[in-house]
Amino acid sequence: MDLRPSCTIYINNLNDKIHKEELKRSLYELFSQFGHILDIVAMKTMKMRGQAFIIFKEISSANVAMRALNGYPFYDKPMRIQYSKKESEVISRMRGTFVEKGGKKKRPEDEEANKQKKKKTNKPGDKGQRAMNGEVSVPRMEMSTAAPSRQQQAAEQQVPHHILFLSNLPDETNDIMLSMLFNQFPGFKEVRLVPGRSDIAFVEFDTDSHAVPAREALQGFKITTTHAMQIDYSKK
Known part of the structure; x- marks a missing residue:
């Protein structure tokens, strides 16, 4: 079954012996020549080993990259590339079509309204106390994998x-x-x-x-x- 063209491409048959950060860096260097990359998702879990998702800003970039590199030997293994079955969250948010798990479409203006509401209801120090009580989750610090700006890339x-x-x-x-x-x-x-x-x-x-x-x-x-x-x- 042919998949609809998407900004996100799915790659499998990757060499699972390559360290995750090296893999993401190498994928970026290879695929960024085809267009602006928003994110690269690669995990080393048993279910996701040897696989990755590359999210382009434009569908045309994803299309050219897929046609050019499908079957291309990458770390001694030919890549198998196809469009992702689902639209990535980052693209959905850009287009204002992101749907939360509850099934409600979340619009950008709704997110802004929620931010303003939280500012009014949360007093200084409340969040820290609530985190200690286990009422809110503390965000994890992660290394940014954001692609360079369009000007830097050019x-x-x-x-x-x-x-x-x-x-x-x-x-x-x-x-x-x-x-x-x-x-x-x-x-x-x-x-x-x-x-x-x-x-x-x-x-x-x-x-x-x-x-x-x-x-x-x-x-x-x-x-x-x-x-x-x-x-x-x-x-x-």
Whole structure:
């Protein structure tokens, strides 16, 4: 059964021997080139081992990431990627469609009203006393995994690198075709295709400065009438 397109993608068949924080960091580095990531959820419980959820801000980003990396070898195991069956809570809250467990839709204006009500009813020191009595839960301190702002992400993408990442390539793409395009630029070294994936590839130059004019000249180049090549600098 085909799942509806979603901002959240579900990944399984991940290497469960990788430490959780390293896994999340590596997933972010790999998937952030496709769009703004709001959150990455990965847990090491028995039920969730080898699985993760990546929440993009835009459905289009999730779609491109899924098409580009489904089956991509990640820590020696091919990833299996599909849309998540349920919309993530962070997306629901952004859209104002979040529904609490009781079944009541919680609107942003309702949350603000509740905050104001709590300010009026809670006296200084009340919360601490109630927490000691077990009447309220004390929030746990957790490390933030929030993605960088759009401005920070854009700045990172503009940092030149001697390796270029190509995406949105047509199925008939091969290394000879790409070499003919890029070897006209000084410093060209090689084209590296991804096994089993014809829509993405890497092109390496001798130096960062050699890669810059190639990216600028061929950005958006249409190998076919329906595929405009997307070129990004690889992460340093």
